[in-house]
Amino acid sequence: MLVDHNSPPVPQEGAAPPAAPSPNARRAAGLLLAVALLVLVTAASVAFGARTVPPGHVLHGLFHSTGTDDDVVIRDLRVPRTLLGLLAGAALGMAGACMQALTRNPLADPGLLGVNAGAAAAVVTAIGFFGVTSLTGYVWFALAGAAAVSVLVYVIGGSRSATPVRLALAGTAVTALLQGWTSAVELTHGAALDRIRFWQVGSLAAADVGTVRHMAPFVAAGVLLALAVARPLGALALGEDTARGLGARPALTRLAAMAAVTLLCGAATAACGPIVFIGLVVPHAVRRITGPDMRWVLPYAAVLAPVLLLGADVIGRLVTRPAELQVGIVTAVLGGPVFVALVRRGKVAAL
Amino acid sequence: MTPGIQPPADSAGPSGPGLASGPEVDSGRLRAEAVTLAYDRRVVAEDLSVTVPDGSFTVVVGPNACGKSTLLRALARLLRPERGRVLLDGQAIGSLPAKQVARTLGLLPQTSVAPDGITVADLVARGRYPHQGLLRQWSRHDERVVAESMAATGVSALAGRPVDELSGGQRQRVWIAMALAQQTPLLLLDEPTTYLDIQHQIEVLELCADLHERGVTLVAVLHDLNQAARYATHLIAMRDGRIEAQGPPAAILTADLVERVFGIRCRVIEDPESGTPLVVPAARRPTGANAAAARPADSPAP
Numbered sequence: 001m002l003v004d005h006n007s008p009p010v011p012q013e014g015a016a017p018p019a020a021p022s023p024n025a026r027r028a029a030g031l032l033l034a035v036a037l038l039v040l041v042t043a044a045s046v047a048f049g050a051r052t053v054p055p056g057h058v059l060h061g062l063f064h065s066t067g068t069d070d071d072v073v074i075r076d077l078r079v080p081r082t083l084l085g086l087l088a089g090a091a092l093g094m095a096g097a098c099m100q101a102l103t104r105n106p107l108a109d110p111g112l113l114g115v116n117a118g119a120a121a122a123v124v125t126a127i128g129f130f131g132v133t134s135l136t137g138y139v140w141f142a143l144a145g146a147a148a149v150s151v152l153v154y155v156i157g158g159s160r161s162a163t164p165v166r167l168a169l170a171g172t173a174v175t176a177l178l179q180g181w182t183s184a185v186e187l188t189h190g191a192a193l194d195r196i197r198f199w200q201v202g203s204l205a206a207a208d209v210g211t212v213r214h215m216a217p218f219v220a221a222g223v224l225l226a227l228a229v230a231r232p233l234g235a236l237a238l239g240e241d242t243a244r245g246l247g248a249r250p251a252l253t254r255l256a257a258m259a260a261v262t263l264l265c266g267a268a269t270a271a272c273g274p275i276v277f278i279g280l281v282v283p284h285a286v287r288r289i290t291g292p293d294m295r296w297v298l299p300y301a302a303v304l305a306p307v308l309l310l311g312a313d314v315i316g317r318l319v320t321r322p323a324e325l326q327v328g329i330v331t332a333v334l335g336g337p338v339f340v341a342l343v344r345r346g347k348v349a350a351l
Numbered sequence: 352m353t354p355g356i357q358p359p360a361d362s363a364g365p366s367g368p369g370l371a372s373g374p375e376v377d378s379g380r381l382r383a384e385a386v387t388l389a390y391d392r393r394v395v396a397e398d399l400s401v402t403v404p405d406g407s408f409t410v411v412v413g414p415n416a417c418g419k420s421t422l423l424r425a426l427a428r429l430l431r432p433e434r435g436r437v438l439l440d441g442q443a444i445g446s447l448p449a450k451q452v453a454r455t456l457g458l459l460p461q462t463s464v465a466p467d468g469i470t471v472a473d474l475v476a477r478g479r480y481p482h483q484g485l486l487r488q489w490s491r492h493d494e495r496v497v498a499e500s501m502a503a504t505g506v507s508a509l510a511g512r513p514v515d516e517l518s519g520g521q522r523q524r525v526w527i528a529m530a531l532a533q534q535t536p537l538l539l540l541d542e543p544t545t546y547l548d549i550q551h552q553i554e555v556l557e558l559c560a561d562l563h564e565r566g567v568t569l570v571a572v573l574h575d576l577n578q579a580a581r582y583a584t585h586l587i588a589m590r591d592g593r594i595e596a597q598g599p600p601a602a603i604l605t606a607d608l609v610e611r612v613f614g615i616r617c618r619v620i621e622d623p624e625s626g627t628p629l630v631v632p633a634a635r636r637p638t639g640a641n642a643a644a645a646r647p648a649d650s651p652a653p
Contacts (some may be wrong), residue, residue, distance in 0.1 A: 023470075023472075023473075077366065086484040104464075106467065159551055194390070228485060231480065234477060234480075235465065235477060235480050237394055237463050238466070238474075238477060239464040239465045241429055241458070241460035241461075242458070242460055242463045242464075243458075243463060244427075244429055244454065244528075245427060245429075245455025245457065245458030245460060246453050246457075246477070246478070246480040246533065247450035247452065247454070247480060247481035248449065248480065287467075290472065291469060291473060292466035292467060292468060292469050293469075293473060343491070
């Protein structure tokens, strides 16, 4: 009995679109464009700021620094700040993409599993009780807090038998608990409050070379781990049984993805505060361009998230010169309407 | 478990061949040896031994909750047996590397999720998973296998379309194409026709028969006894977690077996279309003034 698929009146609505450029070629071209955009934004981040530095002096500061005021601004302030923005942006974008794939929730942000709350609680504790004041001091507390909460959420969520829903619920519960702690410390330690508030808004302003150096290995490890779980996460997106039928190992994949999110988000949060919005909106927007294949979503998110973060930072430096607006505020103000537009367009398309 | 898709077939005709359970088949790459299956210690089936004959189209039938899907899950190593073992090529399936199993044994589960906005070609391409690795993400060969799988299931024309826009029958063919792209000599299907209307049920079963002719060993759980009898080369009938009979449909499918397994009285006649056994439930006995009219019937013929 051979199948003749045309004999039963199967409605084959509309033939396939003509084989124009292959989807992968289109995605690769888009990625190149995104990289070009990132280069542009990076240049802007070095060139513009509260202090007006002529282009010639910018280059001088970058390549032949002799210690003039402009050189110092470029080398000790703007370059580390830009590097931090690149690292933190890429980390948050990839962490968000992983989190959304892991929980199969298109609106998950990297903080969903309590990573940010854990980092925040640890930083607040460090400032309030241990008198830690320097950023390099927070970094370790924030990372430890993020890691501890990740492990806790994983265990509460059912360890090897964890499901996305259980993980998200556990994360929400732990976040609520930690937020209570964070608020309590803030209210009872008035002196620490200002510093904490500043950190919580999210800012790149406190960057120095040391912070970047502390963060880089964590982000690098997180990036590698995230790229390694891209394909398994893609298999997992087809449902648990299908994934196992394909030879994926869901428990291991979830564990690795959580570890990647902790490394990426923990490091970014430690250095510049919980700027979760980037991790929510960028992967969401990226999927509109690439489709759901994580092997494309992750690189796109890694490039476009720093574009948004650095772009917002540059704007924040310029609009209220010589004061500046924290990047966390600007990303929300900029990204919010874009996100609303995305969500609305999605609804229309789905109808 | 599932919405009744169709009533049993039309009536009339003499009884079919009546035989005892078929002989146990020994040559099979996939077999279960005395497995006890349980969910959270709730035992669903005990001491099952099943061999999937190589090159067969094996169909598992039985009433709802008889353990047939559970058996399939165990064969697909989705469920670890409490006791006994499932063997693939002579080795305990749970001890083999996941990807190695996935290169030998494909699976179409009841519940699959198509990610939002994924295209048919991209979904089928995910069937290449067990053949890929960190350093071997995608190759020309993968590309060709995906194209062939789509051609074999008749979905090539849909390649660029989002899966969410397809009809139920088309979607099921796409999932089968994905399982095909896995290029496994064995393919397990858990109720592949559920939720499809009769036209698409036949379409999917014809596709399975087609794959079987190409040499794929198939194991499917089906609800419809007559469809099972028509397409299967090897039938496994289950009730209450036990295997009542296994063997070629013509050899084991008797009125007695149907009564034991499904608890209905029937006659088994020869299917006028295919010559396979056809189960015809007994007419309703007139119990009072209302003489029972023959029930409306759907012909299973395509």
